[in-house]
Amino acid sequence: xxxxxxxxxxxxxxxxxxxxxxxxxxxxxxxxxxxxxxxxxxxxxxxxxxxxxxxxxxxxxxxxxxxxxxxxxxxxxxxxxxxxxxxxxxxxxxxxxxxxxxxxxxxxxxxxxxxxxxxxxxxxxxxxxxxxxxxxxxxxxxxxxxxxxxxxxxxxxxxxxxxxxxxxxxxxxxxxxxxxxxx
Numbered sequence: 001x002x003x004x005x006x007x008x009x010x011x012x013x014x015x016x017x018x019x020x021x022x023x024x025x026x027x028x029x030x031x032x033x034x035x036x037x038x039x040x041x042x043x044x045x046x047x048x049x050x051x052x053x054x055x056x057x058x059x060x061x062x063x064x065x066x067x068x069x070x071x072x073x074x075x076x077x078x079x080x081x082x083x084x085x086x087x088x089x090x091x092x093x094x095x096x097x098x099x100x101x102x103x104x105x106x107x108x109x110x111x112x113x114x115x116x117x118x119x120x121x122x123x124x125x126x127x128x129x130x131x132x133x134x135x136x137x138x139x140x141x142x143x144x145x146x147x148x149x150x151x152x153x154x155x156x157x158x159x160x161x162x163x164x165x166x167x168x169x170x171x172x173x174x175x176x177x178x179x180x181x182x183x
Contacts, residue, residue, distance in 0.1 A: 032093060038157035042157065043086045089103055117181075122137055127155065127160060136166070138152050
């Protein structure tokens with residue numbers, strides 16, 4: 001079974017670093033980097049919690065309390081949905097634009113409505129917590145000067161302690177912007 005989210009860095013690993021847009025199908029939305037270990041660990045922990053809650057739901061249903069079992073099944077379903085959504089968080093690109101997928105909200109900006117996509121030095125949130133540290137962020141500036149919240153930072157769950165992966169991902173997203181932005 002092919003796992004497309006694992007092929008994001010494969011074009012770079014194969015020595016094709018001169019290719020800015022290593023994907024064949026530019027119409028589908030892609031995350032040009034792999035999910036980071038912090039994000040994957042958090043999702044795995046949620047899935048582990050969900051498995052224990054499902055086991056508890058089974059035991060409760062065998063004991064005869066259907067309302068308790070239903071509540072446990074619902075709680076496990078919410079945990080599974082949260083884990084899957086957590087894995088989708090990040091920056092996604094296609095020929096149509098750039099998409100910032102958050103846990104609760106997704107923002108899509110077409111390439112022709114962007115003025116620039118660039119990496120800047122600024123205070124960034126550490127692993128999404130309120131604490132800020134000095135770091136790098138990839139931002140999209142819309143036409144008219146309005147900037148989106150950072151697409152990715154070097155201190156988020158995907159790139160903490162992975163500076164080379166951050167540089168590769170930002171270079172790739174900037175290349176997509178340079179390729180498809182008009183004007």
